Amino acid sequence: MRYVIAGYIFVLGLLALYAVALVWRRRRLVRAVARVTGPDVAVVVVGGNGSPGASTVAGAPVSTGATTPQAEAS
Amino acid sequence: MTHDLTTTPLEGPAAAHPYSGAATNTRVSPPPSPSTTARRTEHIIGLLALVGTAATVWLGIWVTPPDKVQGDLVRLVYIHPGVAWVALYLAFGLAAVSTLLYLWPRTRSLFWDRLAAAAVEVGVIFNICTLVSGSIWGKPTWGVWWAWDARLTSTAVLLVLFLGYMALRRVPAEPEVRARRSAFVALFAAIDIPIIHFSVDWWNTLHQGATVLNANLSPTIHGSMAWTLLLGFVALTLVFVWMLLVRYRIGAIEDWLAANELDLALAERQAEGVAASRVASDPGPAGGSPTDRVGVA
Numbered sequence: 001m002r003y004v005i006a007g008y009i010f011v012l013g014l015l016a017l018y019a020v021a022l023v024w025r026r027r028r029l030v031r032a033v034a035r036v037t038g039p040d041v042a043v044v045v046v047g048g049n050g051s052p053g054a055s056t057v058a059g060a061p062v063s064t065g066a067t068t069p070q071a072e073a074s
Numbered sequence: 075m076t077h078d079l080t081t082t083p084l085e086g087p088a089a090a091h092p093y094s095g096a097a098t099n100t101r102v103s104p105p106p107s108p109s110t111t112a113r114r115t116e117h118i119i120g121l122l123a124l125v126g127t128a129a130t131v132w133l134g135i136w137v138t139p140p141d142k143v144q145g146d147l148v149r150l151v152y153i154h155p156g157v158a159w160v161a162l163y164l165a166f167g168l169a170a171v172s173t174l175l176y177l178w179p180r181t182r183s184l185f186w187d188r189l190a191a192a193a194v195e196v197g198v199i200f201n202i203c204t205l206v207s208g209s210i211w212g213k214p215t216w217g218v219w220w221a222w223d224a225r226l227t228s229t230a231v232l233l234v235l236f237l238g239y240m241a242l243r244r245v246p247a248e249p250e251v252r253a254r255r256s257a258f259v260a261l262f263a264a265i266d267i268p269i270i271h272f273s274v275d276w277w278n279t280l281h282q283g284a285t286v287l288n289a290n291l292s293p294t295i296h297g298s299m300a301w302t303l304l305l306g307f308v309a310l311t312l313v314f315v316w317m318l319l320v321r322y323r324i325g326a327i328e329d330w331l332a333a334n335e336l337d338l339a340l341a342e343r344q345a346e347g348v349a350a351s352r353v354a355s356d357p358g359p360a361g362g363s364p365t366d367r368v369g370v371a
């Protein structure tokens with residue numbers, strides 16, 4: 001049975017570690033994008049009824065028509 | 075579904091983008107961002123993968139009976155073929171198809187190159203799981219951790235080939251050059267996939283032949299064992315899809331940052347210049363020299 005436990009621990013452990021690494025890498029990149037895009041970043045948040053409503057992350061509101069990674073990070 | 079993750083060009087002056095910047099003249103394409111539906115789909119797939127994997131472990135270790143011949147070692151069979159299926163057929167198969175679609179002139183797009191790269195990276199992780207779980211099963215069954223068996227060796231060769239693919243992608247180059255180089259390596263590596271599949275038929279091997287997808291399409295496993303094995307396949311496939319989605323997005327953001335590196339730096343410098351000139355031209359209510367203000371800014 002110890003071989004079985006070792007096999008499960010290795011496979012599930014490696015997959016879990018890789019999953020965590022993926023999420024961490026994505027968050028780091030999203031933050032990098034937020035950093036380089038500067039303070040006048042604006043996002044359009046799609047509301048519950050599907051209609052877009054503009055909101056600013058920082059600085060002046062600018063309608064973009066696209067959701068930036070900041071929205072994903074939140 | 076994943077096409078909306080790619081960067082899109084701006085549509086004329088009306089499509090004001092923050093990175094065109096009111097304070098700057100530099101226009102940078104918007105960063106890649108998944109739609110709400112894509113994000114929700116990713117969360118649902120992730121949740122299903124987690125539940126499915128937990129159920130497979132529970133059934134595989136505690137519920138299913140030991141095998142008449144293998145005893146408890148049969149429990150490794152509920153995950154080993156699953157990770158092998160994902161690595162060899164789903165991940166590397168998808169990488170091969172994506173590569174072909176990239177090389178085909180009518181469908182040439184960096185989307186396919188990015189998808190292939192994501193599939194290969196996830197596939198390498200599953201391939202390592204395949205080799206190690208097989209080795210752990212082989213020690214008590216065959217008496218050795220490793221045998222230079224046709225299937226084992228060809229699977230190890232595939233791992234090395236795709237590690238080479240990943241190394242090649244890290245060589246600095248233009249995206250198109252990198253994609254073309256990688257495509258040829260991926261196609262070369264993909265030749266090994268049918269060799270692995272048919273190795274148990276072409277050569278005398280220690281590795282057993284196909285149990286489920288055999289020539290007669292008559293599974294030689296039944297009952298709770300068969301259902302647990304099937305659940306393992308489904309759960310690990312969902313894990314692969316979730317990882318592929320996340321890894322693809324990482325690639326899309328990395329490409330965006332690399333493509334806009336210079337424009338972003340220019341925009342940053344221009345914004346600094348504009349801010350400094352504004353401060354210099356506005357002495358403010360407290361007075362003071364413009365030079366002092368620039369220094370503060």
